[in-house]
Amino acid sequence: MEKNIITSPLTGDSCIHVKHSSGLDIYICEMKGFSSVEALFGTKYGSVNTMFRMREDKDYTVVPEGIAHFLEHKLFENEDCDVFELYAKTGASANAYTSFDKTCYLFSCTKNYTDSLRILLDFVQKPFFTQETVDKEQGIIGQEIKMTNDNPGWRLFFNLLRGMYHNHPVKIDIAGTVESIAQIDAELLYKCYNTFYNLNNMVLSIAGNISADEVLAICDECLKPCEDKGLETVFPDEPDTVVQAEIREKQPLGTPLFNIGYKCVPCEGRARLEKSMAASVAAGLISDASSDMYQKLLKAELINSTFGMEIFCGDGYFATIFSGESDAPEKVRDELIAEIRRIKSEGINDKDFQRIKKSTYGVLVRELNNVEAVANLMINSHMEGTGPYEAIEVLSSLTKDDVLGFIADELCEDKLVMSVVEGEV
Amino acid sequence: MKYNRTELGCGIGFSTVIDEKFKTNTLSVRFITKLSADKAAENAIAIGVVSTSGGKYKTLAQLNEKLSSLYGASCSSSASKRGDIQILGVGGSWLDNRFAFDGEDVTGEMLDVLCGCIFSPNTKDGAFDNESFMITRKDVLDRIESEINNKRGYAYSRATEVAFRGEAAENSCYGKKANAEAVTAESALKAYNELLRTAQIEIFYIAPTENEAVEKRLREEFSAVEREVKSYEFTNYSPAKESVERANEELDVNQSKMVMCFKSDSDDTKALKMLSVIFGETPTSKLFMNVREKLSLCYYCASRIVASKGALFVDSGVEKANIEKAEAEILRQLEEIKNGNITDDEMSGALLAVDNSLTGVGDTPSSYTSWYFERFFNGDKVTPVEQSELYRAVTKERIVEAAKSLTLDSIYLMLNKEVSE
Numbered sequence: 001m002e003k004n005i006i007t008s009p010l011t012g013d014s015c016i017h018v019k020h021s022s023g024l025d026i027y028i029c030e031m032k033g034f035s036s037v038e039a040l041f042g043t044k045y046g047s048v049n050t051m052f053r054m055r056e057d058k059d060y061t062v063v064p065e066g067i068a069h070f071l072e073h074k075l076f077e078n079e080d081c082d083v084f085e086l087y088a089k090t091g092a093s094a095n096a097y098t099s100f101d102k103t104c105y106l107f108s109c110t111k112n113y114t115d116s117l118r119i120l121l122d123f124v125q126k127p128f129f130t131q132e133t134v135d136k137e138q139g140i141i142g143q144e145i146k147m148t149n150d151n152p153g154w155r156l157f158f159n160l161l162r163g164m165y166h167n168h169p170v171k172i173d174i175a176g177t178v179e180s181i182a183q184i185d186a187e188l189l190y191k192c193y194n195t196f197y198n199l200n201n202m203v204l205s206i207a208g209n210i211s212a213d214e215v216l217a218i219c220d221e222c223l224k225p226c227e228d229k230g231l232e233t234v235f236p237d238e239p240d241t242v243v244q245a246e247i248r249e250k251q252p253l254g255t256p257l258f259n260i261g262y263k264c265v266p267c268e269g270r271a272r273l274e275k276s277m278a279a280s281v282a283a284g285l286i287s288d289a290s291s292d293m294y295q296k297l298l299k300a301e302l303i304n305s306t307f308g309m310e311i312f313c314g315d316g317y318f319a320t321i322f323s324g325e326s327d328a329p330e331k332v333r334d335e336l337i338a339e340i341r342r343i344k345s346e347g348i349n350d351k352d353f354q355r356i357k358k359s360t361y362g363v364l365v366r367e368l369n370n371v372e373a374v375a376n377l378m379i380n381s382h383m384e385g386t387g388p389y390e391a392i393e394v395l396s397s398l399t400k401d402d403v404l405g406f407i408a409d410e411l412c413e414d415k416l417v418m419s420v421v422e423g424e425v
Numbered sequence: 426m427k428y429n430r431t432e433l434g435c436g437i438g439f440s441t442v443i444d445e446k447f448k449t450n451t452l453s454v455r456f457i458t459k460l461s462a463d464k465a466a467e468n469a470i471a472i473g474v475v476s477t478s479g480g481k482y483k484t485l486a487q488l489n490e491k492l493s494s495l496y497g498a499s500c501s502s503s504a505s506k507r508g509d510i511q512i513l514g515v516g517g518s519w520l521d522n523r524f525a526f527d528g529e530d531v532t533g534e535m536l537d538v539l540c541g542c543i544f545s546p547n548t549k550d551g552a553f554d555n556e557s558f559m560i561t562r563k564d565v566l567d568r569i570e571s572e573i574n575n576k577r578g579y580a581y582s583r584a585t586e587v588a589f590r591g592e593a594a595e596n597s598c599y600g601k602k603a604n605a606e607a608v609t610a611e612s613a614l615k616a617y618n619e620l621l622r623t624a625q626i627e628i629f630y631i632a633p634t635e636n637e638a639v640e641k642r643l644r645e646e647f648s649a650v651e652r653e654v655k656s657y658e659f660t661n662y663s664p665a666k667e668s669v670e671r672a673n674e675e676l677d678v679n680q681s682k683m684v685m686c687f688k689s690d691s692d693d694t695k696a697l698k699m700l701s702v703i704f705g706e707t708p709t710s711k712l713f714m715n716v717r718e719k720l721s722l723c724y725y726c727a728s729r730i731v732a733s734k735g736a737l738f739v740d741s742g743v744e745k746a747n748i749e750k751a752e753a754e755i756l757r758q759l760e761e762i763k764n765g766n767i768t769d770d771e772m773s774g775a776l777l778a779v780d781n782s783l784t785g786v787g788d789t790p791s792s793y794t795s796w797y798f799e800r801f802f803n804g805d806k807v808t809p810v811e812q813s814e815l816y817r818a819v820t821k822e823r824i825v826e827a828a829k830s831l832t833l834d835s836i837y838l839m840l841n842k843e844v845s846e
Contacts, residue, residue, distance in 0.1 A: 010526075011448075011524065031446070032446065033444065033445065033446030034446060034788050035784050035785055035787060035788055036784075036785045036788045082708075082709075082714075082718065084707075084708035084709050084713075085709055085770075087708075087709075088707065088708075088709040088770065088774035088777070088778075089770075089773070089774065089777070090777065091774075091776075091777025091778055091780060091781040092781065093707075093778070093781060093782075094708070108785075109781055110780075110781050110784030110785050111777075111780065111781065111784060136721065139721050140717070140721055140724065143680065143721075143723075143724035143742070143744065144724055146679035146680045146724075147679070147680045147724050147725075147742050149679045150576050150678045150679050150680055151574075151575075151576070152574050153574065208788075251677070252573055252676045252677050252678065253571075253573060253574055254567065254569075254570030254571035254572065254573055254574060255567045255570055255571055257574070284493075288489070288493065289485070289489040289492075289493075290486055290489035290490040290492075290493050292486075294486075294489075295484075295485070295486045298485070298560055299556065299560070301559075301563050304560075304563055304564045304567045305564050306567075325567055325571065355490070355493050355494045356493065358493070358494060358495075358496050358497070359492075359493035359494075359496060359497035360497070361496060361497075361526075362495075362496030362497030362498070362519075362520050363497050365448055365496075365520055365524050366448065366449060366497075366520065368448060369447055369448045369449055369789075370788075370789060371788055424677060
């Protein structure tokens, strides 16, 4: 078992990567001077992974929407007790989440991290589902689905994705629907568990006031070796086109909310990182708080300080999204289109490009200032197929042509979707 | 870590925390004043305008351009409340000079930017610059109107209005829409000057290395401000209503919300906090384990203490059909505590949870600021370790007494329009 030390040449930060004999990838960052510890044990299994097979399987298995999230809930119950009761004895604050492309179990603490780490590694490797507990969870998750449907920001975002994607499961709600989760039973949960919770498909990331040797000794003690069964996940073919250019919904609301997104061509690994960095700098040049467009929209009272942008990408999806609050979102969209046309014809000012690069660098370095952010950075970058400090390196070699190329190729008017949630009349 | 607090002038505290592990510098200036219906919006807008331009940077565009060239430094404002007190904050955060690859003095430049905003705001003819003012007023108005977007937060806010009716704490820290609409560029500048003159001011500078220039500059700038400080009580216990008030609101929502407010006249704040942790602050609390997990009555059901008002709130997301059952079960769980049914595991779990959060003080610049700001309000100098010991000394008997001191004051319900009767 080799300890690979990864160092950022630009900031001097470093962490350790180990490919454990059990198959698990482990990232450890000892952070001097910090008191807290953040640990995440995650699997590359999210709401988009609805179709899969193992090497020995002939056919693909298709599972109900929301099952990864359901599994996350159920794993917190083991045969003897609730996992939270175990954490209560160490003082750690524990949680879990399911996103589009991963499920992570985590804890943060300032004391007894070794005991908490044992609990984490143990319960995630020890599923216990019965039909009775599955039935009960359907009620709890049903309430969660209802609650998120009252969240206008959530509805706004999923409407945008439904407007963008014809077939890709990124458009489905992470928790599924009351109807889809009704199809879940204990047997199906075990099938998904045994497929995706193979240590070869998982990562442990831990940062803060820890000792790498202690962490690795606990891993040796708790991890059960897994055979790599050649997991293959597939996605339905996704056309380049969008489904619907505009989607509107009404809810009890203040100022209307909008998401304006450009559907871009997806890619993987280092290429995705390079593209997302070009997209991030491009979005900054177009609309950051010092840009002409931002100032124009602000003075016209078409946006407020909630205006922002986001690069949203994963396996089979990539979008550049502008969001905010506006009484006239269609006017914001028109200004955005006009500004992108202008940049395509006039190019980018070198001074602005360097300034946005500097600003982006600042954001990346700040991330290293925080235990929780570092633990998240390590797990996210691994799941993306890159290293923890690669983003800073990619940014430093990013050129103006890379950014212009991204704007020219990817921010196309026929790939634009606007989602609006507005108040009820 | 090295902590020091000094006075820069009348009612102006300056705390520095030097902690070499950080990669950033953070400066936060907080104005402390009385929360009131007629001034809340004006103050919130005033502090907002201050963070949009000032000094050499006459427009938001110029300021933002400067900030992004300083490696994405921030200059921002905030409004919040603590019981009957309104807190208006302005400040910034920036990368430490050692990460500036072009060798800039980022700290020096940010000190100029922030002092420009705070001490030379962008004004003309006795009013804030109109453009900066209009942008900020719209922002505050949108924020007031958007409160309803977060249904849980909205329900809690309505519940505090009901619970603290007639007291300053009933107000939002942003004020009401009509008050915000009535604010002018002139009245906002007056409000800001009033804050500079009369508010208690606490300043926090969190950095990896000492920098005497920060204190020197702030001391100089404040020496030019005529001060006539007003002081306020930071803790004002809210009396319980004679009978429980129920306030219902119907909205087109899928999930109903219930927020219960209990009032206490106990001054045993440590016991009240331990009570709240055991009752409903963790996933092993009585409310989570029983109301959510065992009986599936709520998706969330949690308690919190508002120590400055002697109040405890329980907020929950609940199906309309389960509201009565949920209310009864929440009251039954409180009764359990009053009857002394607290296990040793619950006691030790609560202590560990409290200790865990106290030991984490210092891991982020904002945690240092929150900790030392709270020391200012409490008028004490305890360390997180000493605070932990004070919690450790809380006995079951004290928790039972704290529980017995609670009286149900009011219940706010957000009901689903379609199924309400």
